[in-house]
Amino acid sequence: MNKADIIVIGGGIMGASTALGIIREGAGKVVMFDEQLPTQRLSRGNFGLTWFMCKGANNPVYARWSRMATTMWPEYAAKLKEESGYDVELEWNGxxxxxxxxxxxxxxxxxxxxxxxxxxxxxxxxxxxxxxxxxxxxxxxxxxxxxxxxxxxxxxEQGHVNPLTLLAALRGAFQNKGGTYFGGLSVSAIEPNGDGTITVKTAKGNYQCNKLVIAAGHGSSRLLGHLGSKLNIYPQRGQLIVTERVKRVLRFPILAVRQTMDGTFMIGLSTEDTAHDTQVTIEAMKSQASNAIKLFPELAKINWVRAWGAIRVMTPDGGPIYERLAEHKNIYSIAGHSAVTLAPVLTKQIASWILEKEEAPQISHFSNGRFNV
Ligand SMILES: Cc1cc2nc3c(=O)[nH]c(=O)nc-3n(C[C@H](O)[C@H](O)[C@H](O)COP(=O)(O)OP(=O)(O)OC[C@H]3O[C@@H](n4cnc5c(N)ncnc54)[C@H](O)[C@@H]3O)c2cc1C
Incomplete structure (x- = not known):
């Protein structure tokens, strides 16, 4: 049996930023699994905003949590570069x-x-x-x-990053600091043992750990279901469009239109409850295009070259879920939207909470149980 101190299931932005924090704290042998199915493009297919504005209008703790996370971003990006060699292209111009x-x-x-x-x-x-x-x-x-x-x-005081380099930086920094990452390897089952350890089953053998973090996006529901726990998330599709590269003219992002460092415009702000269907639709493309052109009419003159859909991990109140399972105190479940924005708090506050070093007072507000009324 392979052994680890802590296992993280899910190497998207949520899992990788938390795993990085755990390894930064010197938590021993930390292993991260990511199954990488072609349909799982959430952490590669997002808009890349590090953003607090408008978040938590009906959820004050989430509003403050998002604000706190954004204040941490400039230092976070600099440290990630140091640890991974990747520049996440943070632009902090508002x-x-x-x-x-x-x-x-x-x-x-x-x-x-x-x-x-x-x-x-x-x-x-x-x-x-x-x-x-x-x-x-x-x-x-x-x-x-x-x-x-x-x-x-x-x-x-907000900005945007390149989500692709962010993901690479998180996974790279985790490994550079001694973490073990298995890409393309799925966890098929989780079995809590009588002695407090947990067995994690994969196609390449079983692993035993003392603590387990389930951060597998929509894959978490199945894994938690085996443990008798229902995760209160639902799929919400977002569609994005990108244009050809043009001269840089927009130095800060607008919520539905941003220009990347290489000159492409990214356009999109659609939200649809569509189950796990990532296809793009004419209706959403038309409505996003017309909104963008209402903002900047000149966008109609350049070529729009590609579009995709990705499935948000959404909760009923928009806030994240950070849960220590009541029946299995050494198993944690973390899920939710806006993991780009929240990456710094996942690496610091959430990793620290999982290691039982320090518990930020907000964390109890984000339990999975808050929806069980
Ligand atoms: C259109 C769109 C725009 C967005 N824009 C923003 C934005 O501007 N700012 C922002 O902060 N957020 C944004 N988001 C949200 C952001 O993309 C997500 O919060 C982020 O990607 C975190 O995802 P995750 O790690 O929870 O899930 P995922 O990226 O889905 O990662 C979960 C991982 O778990 C793995 N997995 C699943 N099951 C198993 C298993 N059994 N064994 C092993 N591995 C498993 C999968 O392979 C997957 O890689 C946007 C989302 C969308 C759809």
Whole structure:
């Protein structure tokens, strides 16, 4: 029997950022498995925002958790580069959400005021504000705004990364620090043993560990089902479109349009409850394209070359799930949306909680059981 101190199932952004934190804390032999089916493109197919604005409008703890995570990003990216050699291309020039029409502008203004209060109640700042059309236009001098844009919600303290290099950096740093990573290897079963250890079964043999972290995205439901636990997640498809490379003109992301460092525009903000179906649809493409062109009419003049769909791991209140199983105290389940934004807290606060070193007070708020009412 192969042995490990801690096993992490799932090498997406959620599992890999947590595994990195665990190995940084010097937790002994740490092994991470990732089955890598072609349909599992979530950590490669996302928009790459490191973003707190608008998150947690109905969930104040999540709003603060997201804000805290974004404050950690600049240092996090620098350390990842040191540990992995990968530059995750963090651009920290701010981010905006444009408003179409006066009614939307007003609704955004109310949302900013509400979330400012939510964060200040916890001693956190919420550096977002409304900018009118004229100011918004002056922030993007090289692109013309569409006629219906009335302004935007803006924060200077958020940004975006390259999700592909982020994933590579997390997995690389984990291995450089002594972690063992098995890509293309699926965990078929989990068996808690009477002596407190856990057996993890794979096609290449069984592993025994003292602690197990299940971070397998939608694959977690099956694994937890074997342990009698129901994970409160559901699939939500998002579709994205990319354009050809053009001269860089947009230096900070707008929620539905960003320009990557190599010049392509990424476009998309669709949300559909579609089960596990990653295909793209004409309807979503049309609606995303027309929204993007309403913001920046010039986008209609360049070639849009590729599109894909990916399936979010969504929870009923949008916040993440961090759960220590009641029946198996050495098994942890972590799941949810926005793992790019939350990667720094997964590496620090969540890894520390799993190792029972320190428990951030927010963590208990994110239990799986909060939905069992
Ligand atoms: C269109 C879109 C845009 C998004 N934009 C953003 C954004 O801008 N910012 C942001 O923060 N988030 C964004 N997200 C969310 C983000 O992509 C996810 O939160 C992130 O990828 C984390 O995924 P994960 O690790 O939980 O799941 P996954 O990436 O699915 O990883 C789970 C891994 O578990 C493995 N696995 C499953 N079962 C097993 C098993 N039995 N044995 C071994 N391995 C197994 C799979 O191979 C998989 O690699 C977006 C998502 C979508 C769809």
């Amino acid at each position: 981010g905006a959400l444009h408003a179409i029409g006066d009614e939307q502008f007003q609704a955004y203004a109310e949302s900013v005021a509400n979330l400012k209060k939510v964060c200040s109640d916890d001693g956190l700042d919420y550096p977002a504000r409304m900018v009118d059309r004229e100011e918004f236009a002056s922030m993007i001098p090289d692109m013309k705004l569409g006629d219906e844009v009335t302004g935007a919600m803006y924060s200077p």
